[in-house]
Amino acid sequence: MSNDAEARADRDPEAIREMVRERYGRIASSGRDGSDEVGVDATDDGCCDGGVADDGCCDGDADATGSERLGYDADDVAAVADGADLGLGCGNPKAFAEMTPGETVLDLGSGAGFDCFLAAREVGPEGRVIGVDMTPEMVSKARANAERNDAGNVEFRLGEISHLPVADATVDVVISNCVVNLAPEKRSVFDDAYRVLEPGGRVAVSDVVQTAPFPDDVERDPDSLTGCVAGAATVEALESMLDGAGFEAIEITPKDDSTEFISEWDADRDLGDYLVSAAIEARKPTDGA
Template sequence: MSDQVKDALRAEVRARYGGIAVAGGSCCGASQCAPQPLGNPLASASVGYAAEEMAAVPDGANMGLGCGNPQAIAELQAGETVLDLGSGGGFDCFLAARQVGAAGRVIGVDMTPEMLAKARDNARKGGYANVEFRLGEIEHLPVADSSVDVIISNCVINLSPDKAQVFAETCRVLRPGGRLAISDVVAVAPLPPELGAITEAYTCCAAGAAPVAEIEAMLKQAGFSAVSVEIKEDSRAFIKDWMADSGIENYIRSAVIIAEKS
């Protein structure tokens, strides 16, 4: 994939999610999505969030844009520093902040200025003194070397056109022994050309999904060990609503991706 194509994909993603931050709605184009796909806060219940978690964050933080609940699998400890890739409105950051406590710290990184503004406003409303948000691409993290204990992310890395670079960056900023706890989508079958050619299929977290073997190889190449990619077969139930009547659930699944920095 050329740099020009990569930049074009990033621009599409930035425009789509910037629009969601301002006006709400789905990650997908209206022509492709079901009446209430992602973008609906209640969608978070179907991907693993408890009612108490959804009620614990400021209004507007839960945008229903995930495919799992990464902070629930991260086994966060008090005092840890957590980095959220593609932090959106701050939902997972605020939940992580409760777990790491006042002695801990949470950093959210997002490449969309509109999302960043929304997250910062939510942090102000919620009084989250231990959470900050930074503008940046996940392929080029604005975070110091070996400064983070745990990295979480929710259905974002699939949107990157350079996943190997993302994993290299995550390894760089993690401390030795630091860990990844990621919810994302993976490819379980090749996407049909007619579906993959639709721009919305990329911004809708479908066309950018990589096969499990590729993800495992990229993580190991970046310097991770104890790599685990667990496919969630029950995710078919909510993925089918992402692009109505497209059969997208036959090609991608949500997965839990865990690894440790060697």
């Protein structure tokens, strides 16, 4: 974000959180996902406009489900009962998180639970998955989905991702899918992720990153902020936040081809000029306190 946008966010982060909470509460209550809204404006449902492809948060390919358009495979989609897959996000953290049996996974902004249930398959019955979301409607929906999926090793907690309701040094991997950009205090998100990770634990986040300054009207638009656009930080800013939080082995890998679908998120401008999807990875040092 520009300095002006950062100043606005710093001035009233709770107002930003309330806008985000209201939007995603509406999505949870509607029972509709973000993948069938082809042609619907980004202000309605989902994290983007309709008609994008590959790893984006929507797609115009009628032969694929919403999450297949995000980079998940058909087996992933078939493995989770209806209701958890809202078609939201901008990538697939499972693809690079390298989760293994017995690990404890924390999902930031877990929504209706789709990524949590996939993580539960990776870590097995001896592992554990915790989803944290600040939207009460989403947490209620996710808990109902946990029963529907018979996911006894998954739990959902109401809370903010910058103030996680998770004990220190109890998590092996933190995942997230297009949620950190929505947080007005991103450094606090990474600080708290560092706190809850065990030494040697890791971050594996899919998110959008800013590649050029946004036009003023985008920065001022609340719908752009809550729609995974105006809240995106630059690669350099994210690297600085992760480093400042104490992480090492920081890797942020932009998906250059994602500009093809990001370009379709807004009918009035080419957002591919300003945004790209990226895989964000980092590790807590083995001697990290």
